[in-house]
Every structure is written in C-alpha cells, then in structure tokens.
Amino acid sequence: MHIVIMGCGRVGSTLAHILEDSGHSVAIIDRDPQAFRRLRAGFRGRRVTGVGFDRDVLEEAGIESASAYVAVSSGDNSNIISARVARETFGVDNVVARIYDSRRAEVYQRLGIPTVATVRWTADQILRRVLPEGAEPLWRDPTGAVTLAEVAYHPGWIGVRTKKLQELAATRVAFVNRMGEALLPREDMVLQEGDILHVIAADNDMERINKVLTSAPEEESR
Template sequence: MHAVIAGCGRVGSQLATELAASGNDVVVIDKDRRAFRRLPDDFAGRPLHGIVFDRATLEEAGIRQAQAFVAVTSGDNSNVVAARSARDHYGVEHVVARIYDPTRAAIYERLGITTVASAQWTVEEVLRALLPAEDRIGGSLGPGPGDVVLLTLAVPHGVRGAPVSALTVAGESVLAAVTREGRTAVPVAAGLLESGDRVHLAVKRDGVDAVRARVAALAVEA
C-alpha cells in the first residue's frame, strides 16, 4: 500500500514508522524540516518537505498512486483542505483526517472522510481505519514504537490442515491465537489451520515481512 501522511508530529511520525515497518510504501510531508527528526534513523519511508495541501507537493508524494491518505497536522483547516483534495480530486480510497472541532468532524464524516477527534486520536485508531482487519499491525509491546508488534493475518485460500507450529519460529514469531467462524482461541500444539482462519501473532518488528511470506507460503505447501 502506498500511503501519504500529512504532518510529522508525534502521531504522524509514529504512524509513518508503523506503516513503513510493516512493508508499506510511505511518504510523510511536513512544512518544518525539523519535524523529521522524530523519525527513526532506519525509517524505511520518505520524508518530504512541503505544504500538505499544495497539489505540487502531493503529486511529488505520489498521491495519484496512493491507497491511503492521513492528515495529522495541528490545524483543522490544513487537515480538511488536504483530506478533501485527496478524496475529491485524487480519489484516494482511504482518507482519514484529524479534526478538533466536533461540528466539522460530523460534516466531513458525511462526505466520506473518516475523522477522529483529538481525544481519541492514537496510531492504533488510524491503523484500524486504514488497514483491513485480516492484515494489520494492531499495536506493539514495549516502550515507544516497541520491538515486538501484534500482527493479524488471514490464512490464504486453499490451505487445509497446515500445522500451527509452522508459524512459531524461535526468536522471531509466536502464534498467540486463531480466529475461526467468529470465535478466537489459543491454539493447541497439534492444531491445524484452515483457509479463512485469522491468525494473531506476536512478531519481532524486523521479522514482519518474513512472517507474512510464511503465511502466504502455506497455500503453496497445501
């Protein structure tokens, strides 16, 4: 997924880091170059200096190819203008805006822009709005961004009887639970996975891509 994030403050920088770490193509925009200091040294995305609602800046950020746009600057006006441009002019599928004024928030919800009030705004809230439930990082363990993330993935079509042990790798990932037909349970050692299951794993942050590949490979091995 190509995601453009407008604003590299506390939430914007954390969101950019989370999305980039999970394998997404991320560009984060801010008018203040100093804001990019919040990004980690190993940030896999691209910081872009510019005005978040300026169309030339948005074009440079790859807005035409974006599947997601998040406006998280400190100002309602900037967030509204940027979000409406992403939604109405560029047709971005998933648009989320931080709106402090609840009256404005209600209006833009009716226009198809997901809004989150300041008091509710967390990285997890944004990820829930952007990513499908069957393939997303749902949080992290440890201080700051955390070295271990909680990852939910869908078992691909065609899998029948894959051992749950295939998804637990010492030092990299642990399968914590499996959701099947609306019920979630801790798997037993001899448990088997089926197509349509959702697996919930604790994963070392730098091992997310490897775990995604391992789940996808279950279909090949079936």
C-alpha cells in the same frame, strides 16, 4: 501499499514508523523541515516539505500511486482540505483526517471524509482504516479457545442489520464502536459507515468469519 501522511508530529511520525515496519512504503509531508527530526535515523520513506493540499507537494509524495492518505497536522482546516484534495483530485478512496474540534467531526463525516477526533483513539483508529485487513484480537480466554476481536468488513455490509450479519456470518456481535462510543447490538441496529465491529467467537473460527465479512454480502441479505 504506499501511504502518504501529512503532519510529522507525534502521531504522524508514530504512524510512519508502524506502517514502514509493517512493510508499506511511506511518504510524510510537513511544512516545517525540522519536524522530520522525529523520524528515526533509519526511516526509508520520503520526506516532503510543504503543505498537503498543494498539488506539486502531493505529487512529490507519490499521491498518484497511494492507496491511502492520512492528514494529522495540527490544523483542522489543513487536514480536511488536504483530505478532500487527495480524494477528489487524485482519486484516493482511503483517506482519514484528524480533527481536534469534535463538534466538527460529524459534519466532515457527512462529506465522506472519515475523521478521528479524540487523541486517545487517533493512531489506533487511523491504522484500522488504513490497514483494514483481518481480525485484531483484543482478548482471549486463558485456554485460547474464545476470542474477542475487532474485524474488518466489506463496505457492502454497511446498512445491514447486525442481527442479519450475525446470521450470515454465524457469529456473535459483541459490540459496535460508533464515534468512540461502545454500543451493544439491538434488534434494529444497522451497521453504519465508520462503525468498528467487534465479534466474539471460537478462536479457530476467526479465519472463516473474517473471510465472510471481508466479502460483500448477498444482495438479498439487506
């Protein structure tokens, strides 16, 4: 898949290298051409000088064929504007914007733009949204039989009670990370957009669980 990144700072350049190493094509945008010095010599992606909310710049970066857009420049306004242009003008569904002011992050979430506000989680959460495939093991017991993993899920699961999700997927929800806060599942908890889901299960059952959760649930399950 092709991914466009705005901002070639430490986070942007790190993401560009990780994504390229994972086999994806990458274009990175920055208004300062000197910023591209953070990219390794062997970086094969496009380097585009300009701002991420300029139509010509985005087209040069390949936005029309992009599967995801990531805005991680040093400016909140630039990030959110460019993310909205990528989504609303070019129809890129998978967008993420970095927001330094955490008080504004929730406002932008309501506009339908997933945001990452805290530095510690930035690269990690962006990668999980850009590459929402499979389960990411976080812990295994010494025998390798039991795994705690972050799992991707189909958007159709949003709005489903975690209790019902556990029944349908035949697994146990360990916790949900919501806006950086770990929440234990409750009887009335409903999965919300942006939640990061963690399950604990037998290691040899993770493939089945992943297939269930990355497919849309039956309509009557809600």
